[in-house]
Amino acid sequence: xxxxxxxxxxxxxxxxxxxxxxxxxxxxxxxxxxxxxxxxxxxxxxxxxxxxxxxxxxxxxxxxxxxxxxxxxxxxxxxxxxxxxxxxxxxxxxxxxxxxxxxxxxxxxxxxxxxxxxxxxxxxxxxxxxxxxxxxxxxxxxxxxxxxxxxxxxxxxxxxxxxxxxxxxxxxxxxxxxxxxxxxxxxxxxxxxxxxxxxxxxxxxxxxxxxxxxxxxxxxxxxxxxxxxxxxxxxxxxxxxxxxxxxxxxxxxxxxxxxxxxxxxxxxxxxxxxxxxxxxxxxxxxxxxxxxxxxxxxxxxxxxxxxxxxxxxxxxxxxxxxxxxxxxxxxxxxxxxxxxxxxxxxxxxxxxxxxxxxxxxxxxxxxxxxxxxxxxxxxxxxxxxxxxxxxxxxxxxxxxxxxxxxxxxxxxxxxxxxxxxxxxxxxxxxxxxxxxxxxxxxxxxxxxxxxxxxxxxxxxxxxxxxxxxxxxxxxxxxxxxxxxxxxxxxxxx
Amino acid sequence: xxxxxxxxxxxxxxxxxxxxxxxxxxxxxxxxxxxxxxxxxxxxxxxxxxxxxxxxxxxxxxxxxxxxxxxxxxxxxxxxxxxxxxxxxxxxxxxxxxxxxxxxxxxxxxxxxxxxxxxxxxxxxxxxxxxxxxxxxxxxxxxxxxxxxxxxxxxxxxxxxxxxxxxxxxxxxxxxxxxxxxxxxxxxxxxxxxxxxxx
Numbered sequence: 001x002x003x004x005x006x007x008x009x010x011x012x013x014x015x016x017x018x019x020x021x022x023x024x025x026x027x028x029x030x031x032x033x034x035x036x037x038x039x040x041x042x043x044x045x046x047x048x049x050x051x052x053x054x055x056x057x058x059x060x061x062x063x064x065x066x067x068x069x070x071x072x073x074x075x076x077x078x079x080x081x082x083x084x085x086x087x088x089x090x091x092x093x094x095x096x097x098x099x100x101x102x103x104x105x106x107x108x109x110x111x112x113x114x115x116x117x118x119x120x121x122x123x124x125x126x127x128x129x130x131x132x133x134x135x136x137x138x139x140x141x142x143x144x145x146x147x148x149x150x151x152x153x154x155x156x157x158x159x160x161x162x163x164x165x166x167x168x169x170x171x172x173x174x175x176x177x178x179x180x181x182x183x184x185x186x187x188x189x190x191x192x193x194x195x196x197x198x199x200x201x202x203x204x205x206x207x208x209x210x211x212x213x214x215x216x217x218x219x220x221x222x223x224x225x226x227x228x229x230x231x232x233x234x235x236x237x238x239x240x241x242x243x244x245x246x247x248x249x250x251x252x253x254x255x256x257x258x259x260x261x262x263x264x265x266x267x268x269x270x271x272x273x274x275x276x277x278x279x280x281x282x283x284x285x286x287x288x289x290x291x292x293x294x295x296x297x298x299x300x301x302x303x304x305x306x307x308x309x310x311x312x313x314x315x316x317x318x319x320x321x322x323x324x325x326x327x328x329x330x331x332x333x334x335x336x337x338x339x340x341x342x343x344x345x346x347x348x349x350x351x352x353x354x355x356x357x358x359x360x361x362x363x364x365x366x367x368x369x370x371x372x373x374x375x376x377x378x379x380x381x382x383x384x385x386x387x388x389x390x391x392x393x394x395x396x397x398x399x400x401x402x403x404x405x406x407x408x409x410x411x412x413x414x415x416x417x418x419x420x421x422x423x424x425x426x427x428x429x430x431x432x433x434x435x436x437x438x439x440x441x442x443x444x445x446x447x448x449x450x451x452x453x454x455x456x457x458x459x460x461x462x463x464x465x466x467x468x469x470x471x472x473x474x475x476x477x478x479x480x481x482x483x484x485x486x487x488x489x490x491x492x493x
Numbered sequence: 494x495x496x497x498x499x500x501x502x503x504x505x506x507x508x509x510x511x512x513x514x515x516x517x518x519x520x521x522x523x524x525x526x527x528x529x530x531x532x533x534x535x536x537x538x539x540x541x542x543x544x545x546x547x548x549x550x551x552x553x554x555x556x557x558x559x560x561x562x563x564x565x566x567x568x569x570x571x572x573x574x575x576x577x578x579x580x581x582x583x584x585x586x587x588x589x590x591x592x593x594x595x596x597x598x599x600x601x602x603x604x605x606x607x608x609x610x611x612x613x614x615x616x617x618x619x620x621x622x623x624x625x626x627x628x629x630x631x632x633x634x635x636x637x638x639x640x641x642x643x644x645x646x647x648x649x650x651x652x653x654x655x656x657x658x659x660x661x662x663x664x665x666x667x668x669x670x671x672x673x674x675x676x677x678x679x680x681x682x683x684x685x686x687x688x689x690x691x692x
Binding site: 308312313314315316323357376378379380381385387390391392393405434436437438439440441444452454 | 631671687
């Protein structure tokens with residue numbers, strides 16, 4: 001028998017041989033542990049979720065539980081508003097601004113503002129932290145935040161509100177070959193080059209891809225570009241048969257990928273694998289001088305604020321009509337009118353959500369919007385009133401600081417000229433209009449140009465406020481005036 | 494034996510006591526069942542002692558969204574603070590009239606006006622004033638401007654005005670006009686000019 005003969009053999013070993021075998025075993029075990037440790041450390045980077053919102057861009061670690069990706073809900077909401085949570089037994093109660101949520105450990109459903117929400121997986125509580133499945137965010141967050149979100153689950157990217165930066169790519173010449181990328185907001189990617197490709201990695205910007213992930217250009221030198229997303233970043237890879245380099249222009253809104261026939265000081269030539277620093281760290285290009293500091297992070301030219309919302313109904317216009325509902329409809333109409341004129345627009349409240357006035361101003365200020373437009377509706381009076389902030393005379397700013405209550409001070413002249421332009425455009429369309437100052441928050445808290453537009457019916461029928469024709473008549477006039485003031489507003493602080 | 498006249502007197506007294514009891518019971522029932530027509534909740538104040546003066550009330554008009562100065566003759570006390578209160582009471586009585594061009598809700602009151610040196614006036618209105626106020630940027634703006642302009646034009650030396658509701662700070666009057674900050678009188682004066690007819 002094999003087993004018995006082996007024992008017999010081992011019993012025949014000398015003590016020195018046994019010692020040698022023991023040492024070998026020890027070394028083998030150590031090597032095995034070392035290999036396992038190396039394998040585990042090389043298992044890939046920690047997965048995380050990149051979050052892009054008007055208020056802040058940040059990333060959170062993703063936790064693997066039961067074969068799913070989970071994320072801490074409190075940590076996710078913290079940068080977006082006032083949030084707190086408390087545990088009561090198996091219940092985890094969330095409060096975000098004025099909204100309440102009730103989650104229960106082990107349950108797949110939760111209650112948000114007294115409405116059921118399906119989480120698509122169990123809610124987990126760990127050390128008083130509330131963890132929700134990553135996939136549940138696409139249905140859960142719109143209820144909590146009151147606006148749309150876009151979850152790219154596989155790539156670990158979450159876009160809150162209309163923050164996405166879109167781009168187009170077009171070939172501008174073939175000798176030398178020039179591929180021009182236009183972005184809807186300033187970008188600052190990390191650029192890496194290697195033989196046959198230039199890769200732009202957008203980890204800080206909410207860049208989203210075109211309809212087709214691969215773009216072809218019919219050029220031998222730069223035949224195509226492709227878009228992909230992974231682990232919280234978007235990557236645009238330009239394939240090329242010649243060495244290429246990238247230059248930045250238009251305050252970070254344009255990236256030009258050029259073949260070697262052209263040279264630029266701040267380019268990253270391909271040929272040997274290199275990684276270029278983001279544009280802000282480079283010298284300005286010779287052709288389009290860029291500022292030494294990073295470009296202003298303006299994502300939207302216009303911020304349209306549908307006033308009121310949630311518990312704040314605004315005026316009860318009729319038995320079945322609330323001001324908060326009319327302002328949302330007006331905001332959507334104005335967004336459409338502005339975007340049709342090439343003006344990037346963010347609607348602050350696109351659903352029936354509570355949004356404190358302070359937070360509305362924070363959103364507008366954080367985005368450095370060129371114009372903030374608050375929308376109101378009223379049953380009294382006729383036509384439209386255009387308001388600018390009522391501010392105390394004199395400037396009470398203290399050195400480098402700005403008073404929150406008079407933050408509008410520096411931009412007030414531009415706000416007033418914009419209000420005049422809007423009023424004049426409304427007059428052209430035979431709509432009765434008045435321009436006034438008003439003690440209306442958050443106009444005084446917005447640092448950039450800011451106006452409020454209060455829409456009343458032209459006659460005595462308050463239902464005209466819901467008529468799409470009337471809404472479009474007003475919003476198209478406002479949009480035309482904003483488009484006409486674009487150059488003036490574009491240079492605003 | 495009890496004398497006859499004492500028995501008669503006792504009987505009359507008992508009959509009178511019974512009759513009064515029945516009458517008191519009847520009156521009590523009538524008092525509890527008869528509804529009170531209306532309760533005037535305004536604070537009782539002694540009649541104003543002082544000469545009649547011509548003052549200017551800045552009255553809001555909803556029909557065209559304007560603020561118009563209207564002169565009135567009212568008896569004015571000598572104290573500065575009492576004068577300010579009396580001005581606003583006169584304005585309020587204008588607005589509580591159903592034929593007013595800018596009607597305020599029933600039960601609206603000016604609780605007090607405090608003049609705090611240097612140059613700060615605090616107007617304290619009751620909760621009904623704000624709770625029953627119509628909502629809207631212009632309609633609220635008209636009320637606020639009317640109050641402030643009436644006090645400050647007739648009471649020189651006021652630079653800033655704060656409006657409280659039931660002694661407490663409130664964010665807005667009825668969803669629009671900001672009550673969280675102090676009003677700069679010069680800025681309100683500019684607004685009052687913009688709100689004048691023909692502007």
